[in-house]
Amino acid sequence: MNDTVIDMIHEDALPGHESALDPKPDWEPRYPGSGRLAGKVAVITGADSGIGRAVAALYAREGADVAILYLCEHDDAAMTADIVRQEGRKALTIAGDIGDKDFCTRAIAEVIDTFGHIDVVVNNAGEQHPDKDITDITEEQLKRTFQTNIFGMFYMVQAASPHLKSGAAIVNCTSVTMYQGSKELLDYSATKGAITAFTRSLSENLVSKGIRVNAVAPGPIWTPLNPMGGATPEKLETFGEDTPMGRPGQPNEVAPAFLFLACEDASYMSGQVLHPNGGTVVNG
Structure with a gap:
């Protein structure tokens, strides 16, 4: 791992410790499992906290072994x-x-060595850095945001695709900012637009092989991403209050969308985006 990269990301305290948040995000699955991922192996990026942790917990409850x-x-x-x-x-x-x-x-080689196969890839990891003016975005930050948020998805799929068989699923994490825009998250929102286009195009590329590719576009969710430097203090004061539901979402309110797209319940869906965003109506 490149220490310079780690230091750069940590300029905003990112990725951030979930254990330091108060209140703590809700990650616990809300219902008993029904074996919808029994015998499956899932690779989840950014699975240490936030949405990734909630997805890992729900996938495990539904029978999957998980690479974090x-x-x-x-x-x-x-x-x-x-x-x-x-x-x-x-x-x-x-x-x-x-x-x-x-x-x-x-990483994918280690997963194969450990579990022998991969059935689900969840590209969830991401970073964001708020800037009030486009001229405040440094060249280093711009490159870094794209490198994590979209290049990383390409790299993960390139590494995993030789091991994915018919029936496998890829689920990417885009964002409501792709549809609404965000005046303080210009580079982040741009990467989320790229992720949506990547999802649709990758679906077209892989669907004939029986591999489904979909995405989830969360709204404001209470995870370490925003309070640990991904949002301005002013934004945090009213975080999520501008949604129709008037509050931020919790990770365990998003995880079921990732489960649905990963399992056979979504066998006739590919190239689609689900929107757990607190009631915000978007065109997409």
Whole structure:
């Protein structure tokens, strides 16, 4: 892992420790499992906290073994692994930067060595840095945001695709900002637009192989991403209040969308985006 990259990301305290948040995000699955992912192996990036942790917990409850990919928050990743194991499933933690193609190749090789196969890839990891003016976005930040948010998805799929068979699923995390825009998240929103286009195009590319590709576009969700530097203090004061529901969402309100798209319930869906966003109506 490149220490310079880690230091740069941590300029805003990112990715951020979930254990430091108050109140804590709700990650716990809300219902008993029904075996919808029994015998499956899922690779989830950014699974140490936030939406990724909630997805890992729900996937494990539904019968999947989970590879937890994360950047550097080892305590959070260890807790997610414990959550998976408490559901009776196997967990593998792998630390590194998904913006590094070699790391993605090594990580997928480790997953195959450990579990023997991959059935679901969840491209969830992302970063954001608020800037009030486009001239405030440094060249380094611009490159870094794209490297994590969209290059990392390309690298993960390139590494995983030789191991995906008919019936496999890829679920990407885009954002409501792709549809609404965000005046303080110009580079982040641009990457989310790229992710939506990537999802639709990758679906066209893989659907004949029986591999489905879909995405989830969350609205404002209470995770470490925003309070640990991904939003301005002014934005945090009213975080989520501008949604029709008048509040931010919780990770366990988003995870079921990732489950639906990963399992056979969504067998006739590919190239689509689900919108757990608090009631905001978008065209897409």
